[in-house]
Amino acid sequence: MKIALVSEHASPLAVAGGVDTGGQNVYVAHVARQLLRAGHQVDVFTRRDRALLPLVSDMDGVRVIHVPAGPPMQLPKERLLPYMPAFAEFLVGFCRKERRPYDVIHANFFMSGLAALKVKDTLKVPLVMTFHALGRVRRLHQGADDGFPDERFAIEDELVRRADRVIAECPADESDLVELYRADPARISLVACGFDPGEFHPVARHDARDALGWPRDAFIVLQLGRLVPRKGIDNVVAGIGALRRRYGTRAQLYVVGGDAETPNEIATPEIARLRGVAHRGGIDDQVTFVGRRDRALLRYYYSAADVFVTTPWYEPFGITPVEAMACATPVIGSDVGGIRHTVRHGETGFLVPPRDPDALAQRLEHLSRDPARAQQMGEAGRARANAHFTWRGIARELEDVYLQLAPPRADPDREPRVAAAGGATLRAFG
Numbered sequence: 258m259k260i261a262l263v264s265e266h267a268s269p270l271a272v273a274g275g276v277d278t279g280g281q282n283v284y285v286a287h288v289a290r291q292l293l294r295a296g297h298q299v300d301v302f303t304r305r306d307r308a309l310l311p312l313v314s315d316m317d318g319v320r321v322i323h324v325p326a327g328p329p330m331q332l333p334k335e336r337l338l339p340y341m342p343a344f345a346e347f348l349v350g351f352c353r354k355e356r357r358p359y360d361v362i363h364a365n366f367f368m369s370g371l372a373a374l375k376v377k378d379t380l381k382v383p384l385v386m387t388f389h390a391l392g393r394v395r396r397l398h399q400g401a402d403d404g405f406p407d408e409r410f411a412i413e414d415e416l417v418r419r420a421d422r423v424i425a426e427c428p429a430d431e432s433d434l435v436e437l438y439r440a441d442p443a444r445i446s447l448v449a450c451g452f453d454p455g456e457f458h459p460v461a462r463h464d465a466r467d468a469l470g471w472p473r474d475a476f477i478v479l480q481l482g483r484l485v486p487r488k489g490i491d492n493v494v495a496g497i498g499a500l501r502r503r504y505g506t507r508a509q510l511y512v513v514g515g516d517a518e519t520p521n522e523i524a525t526p527e528i529a530r531l532r533g534v535a536h537r538g539g540i541d542d543q544v545t546f547v548g549r550r551d552r553a554l555l556r557y558y559y560s561a562a563d564v565f566v567t568t569p570w571y572e573p574f575g576i577t578p579v580e581a582m583a584c585a586t587p588v589i590g591s592d593v594g595g596i597r598h599t600v601r602h603g604e605t606g607f608l609v610p611p612r613d614p615d616a617l618a619q620r621l622e623h624l625s626r627d628p629a630r631a632q633q634m635g636e637a638g639r640a641r642a643n644a645h646f647t648w649r650g651i652a653r654e655l656e657d658v659y660l661q662l663a664p665p666r667a668d669p670d671r672e673p674r675v676a677a678a679g680g681a682t683l684r685a686f687g
Contacts, residue, residue: 258297262289264369265337301316366390385423449651450595462560469558475507478566481513481581489568489591490512492611497540513549568609583639587634
């Protein structure tokens with residue numbers, strides 16, 4: 258098949274960990290690579306957010322097309338909707354000029370879906386839609402802090418109604434689509450997110466701690482991901498304080514993520530707020546901000562921790578708990594969204610209410626007092642991750658969805674995977 262993936266704000270080439278770079282970037286990159294390995298032609302369309310980017314970059318054989326829509330600079334995703342007509346116009350024009358037509362277009366996030374609808378209508382290409390986050394759910398939890406306009410709701414309603422298939426990433430996502438958007442359950446496919454076993458696997462804990470310079474004998478808690486309020490990192494910091502205050506147990510919290518490799522309150526304002534929470538709790542010396550780290554190093558952080566904690570207010574899926582499980586680290590997560598689907602309470606970790614530091618502290622105390630059980634949970638998590646959440650398996654499930662909508666056709670004139678312009682090959686963007 259020839260497959261177009263559209264991801265307007267989340268480039269598969271971006272470094273994850275910033276305010277607007279996270280799970281969707283990882284999802285698109287890995288799905289594209291796995292579909293390519295399965296023998297399909299794959300192009301990813303993302304907004305051009307830097308002036309020096311070429312029109313086309315190569316990502317391990319996947320073409321990444323940088324769409325000229327709006328100024329060529331990084332902008333918050335909440336400001337991108339006015340540029341989607343230009344994005345859609347370019348997308349239709351590019352697709353129309355291809356020698357071989359696309360068999361399916363898979364849009365990621367509602368603005369990508371808005372642009373992809375033009376391709377569906379103009380070129381009759383089947384549309385698959387993954388929202389990654391739903392506007393009505395976001396508004397419910399963020400209220401006035403939600404920077405997206407109300408127009409988002411009508412766009413999502415139309416996409417739910419007109420997409421040939423909607424992908425729900427977990428049972429809670431499916432329920433939200435049906436209850437809040439009146440989606441037809443017959444046109445919803447449940448396909449989760451995943452991890453790469455080549456990237457995420459256990460490292461001996463002492464070796465991982467030595468590599469990171471972390472103390473060997475401390476009880477270490479890890480928080481890793483985007484540093485934004487809805488991720489509930491303040492709750493994790495408060496939980497570390499409650500653990501010490503209620504049980505006399507001292508834990509060291511490492512927070513990995515942000516917009517710079519060196520923790521920077523200007524680049525990542527959330528760090529300043531979280532430091533304030535730690536200071537008011539009297540645990541400044543127990544909270545360390547690490548900064549953003551390359552994905553190739555993350556397995557050392559997951560493996561070095563006694564427990565991985567993530568307590569967002571809501572979570573459409575949440576890839577980090579799966580990555581932690583793949584590294585045989587037990588997970589304590591909010592009893593919400595996708596975390597409720599990935600983490601088996603009492604088996605691979607614990608589920609706790611969001612915004613409840615005392616409940617978190619109680620579960621941290623259980624694991625600190627019973628390292629044997631923590632190890633059993635970690636091994637159970639590793640087995641679950643490898644059985645259900647590898648990117649290879651996820652791509653196969655998506656492939657099945659695509660094939661239901663557009664059976665493959667013969668391709669006697671397969672196109673080269675790196676486009677040429679003016680006789681010169683456009684090389685990969687490094």
